[in-house]
Amino acid sequence: MGVTAETVKELEQKQEWWWAAEKKRSKRLDYLRKAMWKKGAIGGLYPAGLYIDLERPVLQTEKAKELESSPDPYVIKFAKMLAHVLDNKTIFITDHSQLVGYLGSHPNMITWDPTLAAILNHEVVNDPTAIPQPVEENLKIISEVVSYWGGKSDLDKILPHMDLDDSMKVLSGAIGWGVPLSRGGYSGKDYEYIMTGVRAFEDVIAELDRRIDEADARAHEPGATREICDLYDKMNMWEAMKITLEAGIRHARRYARLARIIAENFETDTERRVELLQIAETCERVPAKPARTLQESLQYDLFIQLFSRNEAIEGAWPARPDYYHGPYYEQEVNIDKTLTEQEALDLTGEFLIRAAEVSQYKPKWSREGLQGIEGTWVWTLGGVNKDGSDACNGMTIALLQAARLVRVANPTFAFRWHPKVKDEVMREIFECIRQGLGYPSMRNDPILIANAMNWHGHPIEEARTWAHQACMSPSPCTKHGFQPMRMANATANCAKIIEYVFTSGFDNIVNMQIGAETPLAEAFTSYEQFFDAWVTQMKTIFSILVRPVNRARMLAPKMTPRPFLSAISERSVESGLDVCDPSISRGNAWITAFTWVENADSLAAVKKLVFDEKKYTMADLTGALAANWEGKEEMRLDFVKNAPKWGNDDDYVDSIMLDCLHEAARFSRELKCPSGNNWPILPENVSGNIHYANIVGALPNGRRLGDALYDGGISPGPGLDKKGPTAVLKSCSKIDHISDGRAFLLNQRLSPIQLAGEKGYQLWKSYMKTWADLGLDHVQFNCVSDETLRSAQRDPEKYQEVIVRVAGYSAHFVDISRKTQDNIIQRTVQGLA
Amino acid sequence: MPTCKQCKKFFPLEDNPNKGDCVQRVIDPRQTYYKAKSVDAESDAAKCSEFEKK
Numbered sequence: 001m002g003v004t005a006e007t008v009k010e011l012e013q014k015q016e017w018w019w020a021a022e023k024k025r026s027k028r029l030d031y032l033r034k035a036m037w038k039k040g041a042i043g044g045l046y047p048a049g050l051y052i053d054l055e056r057p058v059l060q061t062e063k064a065k066e067l068e069s070s071p072d073p074y075v076i077k078f079a080k081m082l083a084h085v086l087d088n089k090t091i092f093i094t095d096h097s098q099l100v101g102y103l104g105s106h107p108n109m110i111t112w113d114p115t116l117a118a119i120l121n122h123e124v125v126n127d128p129t130a131i132p133q134p135v136e137e138n139l140k141i142i143s144e145v146v147s148y149w150g151g152k153s154d155l156d157k158i159l160p161h162m163d164l165d166d167s168m169k170v171l172s173g174a175i176g177w178g179v180p181l182s183r184g185g186y187s188g189k190d191y192e193y194i195m196t197g198v199r200a201f202e203d204v205i206a207e208l209d210r211r212i213d214e215a216d217a218r219a220h221e222p223g224a225t226r227e228i229c230d231l232y233d234k235m236n237m238w239e240a241m242k243i244t245l246e247a248g249i250r251h252a253r254r255y256a257r258l259a260r261i262i263a264e265n266f267e268t269d270t271e272r273r274v275e276l277l278q279i280a281e282t283c284e285r286v287p288a289k290p291a292r293t294l295q296e297s298l299q300y301d302l303f304i305q306l307f308s309r310n311e312a313i314e315g316a317w318p319a320r321p322d323y324y325h326g327p328y329y330e331q332e333v334n335i336d337k338t339l340t341e342q343e344a345l346d347l348t349g350e351f352l353i354r355a356a357e358v359s360q361y362k363p364k365w366s367r368e369g370l371q372g373i374e375g376t377w378v379w380t381l382g383g384v385n386k387d388g389s390d391a392c393n394g395m396t397i398a399l400l401q402a403a404r405l406v407r408v409a410n411p412t413f414a415f416r417w418h419p420k421v422k423d424e425v426m427r428e429i430f431e432c433i434r435q436g437l438g439y440p441s442m443r444n445d446p447i448l449i450a451n452a453m454n455w456h457g458h459p460i461e462e463a464r465t466w467a468h469q470a471c472m473s474p475s476p477c478t479k480h481g482f483q484p485m486r487m488a489n490a491t492a493n494c495a496k497i498i499e500y501v502f503t504s505g506f507d508n509i510v511n512m513q514i515g516a517e518t519p520l521a522e523a524f525t526s527y528e529q530f531f532d533a534w535v536t537q538m539k540t541i542f543s544i545l546v547r548p549v550n551r552a553r554m555l556a557p558k559m560t561p562r563p564f565l566s567a568i569s570e571r572s573v574e575s576g577l578d579v580c581d582p583s584i585s586r587g588n589a590w591i592t593a594f595t596w597v598e599n600a601d602s603l604a605a606v607k608k609l610v611f612d613e614k615k616y617t618m619a620d621l622t623g624a625l626a627a628n629w630e631g632k633e634e635m636r637l638d639f640v641k642n643a644p645k646w647g648n649d650d651d652y653v654d655s656i657m658l659d660c661l662h663e664a665a666r667f668s669r670e671l672k673c674p675s676g677n678n679w680p681i682l683p684e685n686v687s688g689n690i691h692y693a694n695i696v697g698a699l700p701n702g703r704r705l706g707d708a709l710y711d712g713g714i715s716p717g718p719g720l721d722k723k724g725p726t727a728v729l730k731s732c733s734k735i736d737h738i739s740d741g742r743a744f745l746l747n748q749r750l751s752p753i754q755l756a757g758e759k760g761y762q763l764w765k766s767y768m769k770t771w772a773d774l775g776l777d778h779v780q781f782n783c784v785s786d787e788t789l790r791s792a793q794r795d796p797e798k799y800q801e802v803i804v805r806v807a808g809y810s811a812h813f814v815d816i817s818r819k820t821q822d823n824i825i826q827r828t829v830q831g832l833a
Numbered sequence: 834m835p836t837c838k839q840c841k842k843f844f845p846l847e848d849n850p851n852k853g854d855c856v857q858r859v860i861d862p863r864q865t866y867y868k869a870k871s872v873d874a875e876s877d878a879a880k881c882s883e884f885e886k887k
Contacts, residue, residue, distance in 0.1 A: 035864030049862065092859070092868035107864060254854075258869040261844050261856050266867065 015752055015788075017435040018407055018801035025405040026342065028096045029349045033406050035094060037108045039359035039374045040410065041367035042815050046110060051132035052124055052361055053109035057145045059085045060115060064148070073233075075578075079240035079563045081115075082311055083247035091254055093262065098275060099299055099350050100255045100283065101306045103358060112361040113313060114145050116184050117155035120363055121146040130361075154181050154560045161559075162551055169544050172510045173365060174695055176545045177491040177594070177688070180552035182560045182580050183312035185487040186375070188469055188588075191477035193570040195301065195324040200290045201245045207573055208242045215576070234576025241567035248307050248564070249288045256283035294328040294344060298351045301325070304568060305355070311564045313360045315370075316470035316486070317377035317411060320477065321351070326393035333394055341398075348395070349402040356408040369691045371820055372811030373410040376686065380467040382425070383416030383445050388464065390420040400428040404435055409803050409810045413440035414468050416448070417772065430764055433781050434755045438805030441780035442768065444737070448474050448777055451738045455668075455680045456481075456588050471809055472684045472713075472743045472778065475588040479570040483588040484579040485556060490549045490679070492541055493688065495595035495696040495709060498602045500537040501530065502625050502700075509695050516540040522619040527611040530618075534603065535663050542591055542664075546671050546679055549589070553674050556580035587677025590742045591668070595692060595709045596683040597646050599660055601701040601717065604653035605643035625698040628705050640702030647716025649727040654734050657714075661740040668741075684745035685712020685807040690820045708823045712807045713745025713778070718826035725767065725830035733774035747805065749782045749827045763832040780805050782824060789813060789825050838874035841885040845874060857883055 011020035022030060037050060063084040067077045090105035103111040110130065114121050124131075124142055132138055150156070159167060162180070170176050178185065189195070194204075215231045215238075256279070263276035278295070285292070286300035301324070308314060332339040359374050370376065381399060385391045403413065415429055429440055452463040452474055462481045466474035475483045496507070496515070505515025518533040556562075557578035566572035566579040575584050609615045616635065629636040644653040664681045671679035689709035697705050701717070710717040714732050721728050725748065732746055755764060771779055782805045792799035796814040804813045804824055813821060837843045837855060845853035854869040878884045 031864075037863055088871045090868055090870045092866045094864050094866040106859070106861070106868070107866065108861060254869065254871075257844075258854065258856065258867065261854065261869070262867050265844075265856075266858070 015436075017404070021405050021407050025349065026346055028346055029405055031096045032094065032350055032353050035107070036353050036357055036408075038812070038815075039110065039357065040370075040372040040811065040815050042372065043817055044364045044368040046130045048129075050108050050110055050130060050359075052127070052130045053104040053106070053111050054132065054138060054141050054145075055089060055105040056085055056111050057114045058141060059088055060113070061145050061148050064152075073236045075236055075240040075561045075563055076243065078561060079243035082564065083243050085310060086247040086251040086307070091258060093255065093258055093276075093279065096272075097350060098279060098295060098347060099302055099354050100259075100279060101299075101302050101354065103306060103309055103360065107357065110359045110361050114149045115153055116181060116313060117153050117179060118146075118150050119155065120361070121149060121153070123363055124361065154183055155179055157559050158552055158555050161555055162548055166544050166547050169512065169514045170548055172507070172512055172514065174507050174510045174512070175493050175496050175514055175541050177365070177369060177493070178487055180487045180548040182485040182487070182552065182556035182562060185485055186314040186316035186318070186470060187308065187312065187484050187486065187562070187565055188318045188467065188475050188477065188482040189304070189308070189565075190479060190482050190569040190571070191320065191324055191467075192465060193479065194304065194568040197290045197297075197327070200300065201249055201287045202289060204567060204573060205242055205245050208238045208245075208567070211573070211576065212238050231576075237561070237563065237566065237572070237576050237578060240561070240563035241573070244307070244311070244564040245567050248303060251307075252283045252287055252303055256280040259283065291328065294325060294332050294339060295347055297325045297328040298347055302351070302354055305358070307564050309358065309360060311562055313362065315362070315366065315375040317355065317375065317379065318467045318469050318475070319379045319411075320381075320383075320465075320467040321379055322381050322393060322396040322399055323383070323391055326395035329395040329398060330393055344394075344398055345402055345405070348398045349406045352399075352402055352406050352408050352411060355411045365691070369686055369688055370809070371687045371690070371806065371817055372815030373809055375410070376470040376809045377411035378414050378441070378468045378471050378809065379411045381413050381415045381440060382418075382421060383466070384418055384420075384449075384464050386461045386464050390418070390422070392421060392425050396425060397428050400432055400440075403432055403437060403439070407437065407801060407803060409812050409815075412438070412810045414443050415440035416443050416445040417768070418445040419772075426765065427761065430761050433764070433783055434752065434760065436752065436784045437803050438780065438782055438810035441778060441805075442771070444772060444775070444777045447737050447775055448743065451742065451777065452476065454738050455742055456586060456677050458586065458588075471686065471807070472745055473590050473592075473682050474743065480584065480586045481588065482569070484562070484565060484569070484585065485553065487549050487552060490545050490589065491592040491594060491688075492545055492681075493595055493692050493696065494541075494593045494683075495598045495692065495699060497534060497537045497541055498599045498699060499697050500541075501533045502622050503697075505537065505540065508697055514541075514544070521622045522617075524618050527607045530606060530611070531603065531659070534599070534660075538660075538664060539667050542667065542671060542679070542681075545591065550674050553580060553582060582674035585675045587673045587675030589673040589677065589679045590682045591679055593664075593681045593683040593741075594685050594688040594712065595696065596712070597657070597710050597714060597717065598699055598701055598703065600646050600653055600657035601643070601720075602699050603656045603660070604645075605639045605700045605702070607656065608643050608652070609639060621700060625700065628698045629702070636702050636704075639700055643701070645701075645717060645720040646714075647721035647728045647731050648723045649730040654731050657731075658734060658740070661735060665740050680742040682742040682744075683713045684743070686809060687806050687816070687820055688712070689807070690817060690823065693819065708819055711747050711823060711827065713747065715745065715747040716828075718823060719828055721828050725832060726770065728830070729770055729774050729776065732776050737775055737777040743777050745807065746776065746779045747782070747807065747827065748779055749829045751829050751831060752783050752785050754832060755783060767832050782827065784813075786825055786829070789821065793818070793821060835878045835884055835886070836874065837872045837876045837878050839887055840878055840881075841887050842883060843872070843874065850874060855883070
């Protein structure tokens with residue numbers, strides 16, 4: 001460890017956890033952590049030293065041109081393009097590393113996939129800080145690539161098949177987020193098929209060969225049927241899957257070869273030479289064959305994640321690492337004793353670092369909405385096994401300990417709490433929270449399993465395998481239950497619902513009629529009329545967002561296929577259909593409801609001050625909002641201070657919140673995904689509350705255009721929860737967390753001083769018991785003092801490693817905007833009693 | 834004309850000596866690593882700043 005225990009202790013006493021971690025971790029982890037190029041954008045721009053990688057787009061484009069005259073169907077051409085990249089991209093092995101693999105050609109390169117969307121490609125051209133030197137020469141390369149893919153990218157191909165009116169409203173950026181692309185969102189994985197150690201790539205290839213042979217024989221038997229016609233497509237799909245798996249095996253073996261070359265020709269250190277040969281053996285084994293050791297298991301997982309991200313931009317990382325790697329940990333550390341706890345911790349910490357490095361070029365709106373991170377890599381820990389027993393294991397603890405040592409902001413963890421979780425695990429979780437990581441977030445497993453069964457009809461054994469798809473939403477990791485695509489444009493900027501009630505659906509920011517043309521707000525004579533208009537706007541906005549996603553999902557199998565993801569999915573290997581084909585998926589859609597609570601607070605303010613007390617008319621209010629409250633400060637403060645606010649256990653406003661949720665839940669069952677399943681809402685925010693600050697107009701809760709929105713989910717507005725943590729929990733507990741929506745994010749700030757020592761743990765545990773007893777499904781904590789955060793604002797260089805929970809994710813405090821920083825500081829610090 | 838196969842950094846594939854890896858040591862501001870790029874043995878290395886004759 002290199003330093004005296006006292007020094008570490010002193011740092012811990014001062015709650016300088018980041019410096020203590022630096023001294024506690026192994027030399028290897030220290031090197032690898034400091035070697036890491038942080039990829040999260042700051043203020044929407046990539047940090048200095050990071051550049052767009054041009055190797056991949058050049059490889060893709062040269063292969064696409066070569067295949068132009070090929071008779072291959074598109075899915076096979078696409079698979080060959082992917083294979084060409086994996087066979088030819090530059091690979092590297094970092095000193096001291098034991099795990100290998102990265103998307104780009106160099107550690108500071110951000111990969112750009114030009115095949116996705118012309119609008120993304122044009123951002124590359126106009127992103128001067130990220131274009132590598134020599135700029136002029138590289139701009140020529142970029143121009144050639146951009147020009148080639150114009151009209152050929154996924155989005156260009158599917159847009160003509162979408163409803164233009166819906167598309168324009170979505171792309172306006174006012175009500176939703178993202179574009180409907182199967183290769184442009186993120187995907188769950190069929191971990192139950194590919195990560196249980198039963199099979200690996202060679203086994204799947206053998207299965208694909210068998211299916212191709214059978215289909216080929218069947219297709220040439222006497223007779224002609226629709227089924228035979230379908231076989232032609234299936235054989236092509238199986239062939240494409242096989243191409244990607246074989247390329248994956250070859251790619252891994254390139255690493256094996258490089259490791260051997262280094263060991264045999266360059267490396268002089270005997271210990272490192274042994275490690276390099278171990279890397280070589282690992283990469284010769286996986287992903288071709290099932291893993292045998294923890295190192296092989298982690299490497300296998302890493303390869304799968306990287307191949308999937310070579311196929312698509314994935315803005316999230318659904319995973320359950322303790323569940324799937326745990327058996328290897330137990331075998332090696334506790335049974336065979338071939339690996340020490342320290343060695344396992346090193347591998348686990350490095351696994352987090354390897355994930356933290358992953359980067360893909362994304363549009364600026366996405367970078368602004370996910371300040372400081374690359375995507376929401378929220379990994380799921382804990383939970384139960386399929387039989388309902390506790391699934392925590394040694395790997396659960398190793399991951400929690402490793403997180404405190406490497407202190408990356410991404411991936412973060414979300415812990416599936418249930419009554420059988422042991423105290424030793426709870427203490428490890430608490431240490432992560434107390435040490436200011438902002439994670440794990442806590443999820444109520446029994447509630448969420450019931451929720452998955454209620455909303456999507458997942459059988460209980462499958463529901464118990466759930467993993468977070470991004471920040472919040474659960475989905476099983478099973479054959480029919482896992483979710484192959486998630487497109488961010490089913491993300492609703494819900495504050496627009498209440499805003500449009502006052503504008504009859506006209507959006508004054510983007511100058512478009514987006515919402516429904518409900519009657520003029522001045523004409524409403526009762527709260528009921530006013531609320532009916534709110535329901536109409538809610539239904540209109542949700543429908544505009546859901547329709548393009550449904551349509552894109554139906555177009556995806558043919559127009560934007562995913563042969564690699566299909567190859568690691570049982571349902572596709574079995575059926576020969578693309579993984580996104582709705583006919584083989586149960587469906588697990590949801591609408592992410594950004595900026596939701598503003599609706600309840602605004603409706604309550606209107607009900608009380610306009611309709612109950614008749615202090616103002618609807619005309620007064622409509623005029624004040626149109627003027628952005630200018631000249632109406634006294635009236636505005638009345639709406640802020642004298643209207644009830646969510647989070648204070650006040651039935652007046654809490655019942656309005658329930659009315660809104662019940663209407664949304666009713667409508668969620670009318671909205672159907674192409675698999676025929678429901679679209680429940682899920683209130684949460686990432687950093688959308690800042691992104692949308694200049695997009696949402698003035699609201700009746702007293703907010704002005706430009707003010708930060710609430711931090712999201714069902715979290716009360718910052719500083720508006722004045723009655724303590726129990727009142728917050730009680731308000732939130734009035735929601736039925738099984739049937740009122742898919743999940744509900746709750747941010748809480750706790751005092752690090754109060755959480756010190758054993759007493760702090762007992763206070764937190766008692767809070768968690770109340771939370772669980774009240775049936776909430778989620779809570780997450782910021783536990784960094786105002787003093788530290790203000791110091792970090794004054795002197796960012798000294799506080800580079802301070803992490804905070806933003807909303808559904810964590811970020812380094814210095815990497816988020818000043819507005820977001822202030823918004824976090826404004827959140828009420830709850831004193832636990 | 835120098836070719837890749839004449840370079841110290843070229844490591845031919847066992848099953849296809851016409852192809853191989855160009856293996857280089859890289860030191861960037863944060864880390865040190867070895868990288869490998871697929872190359873053809875007969876590729877022109879005249880303009881390669883990394884070329885080192887065997």
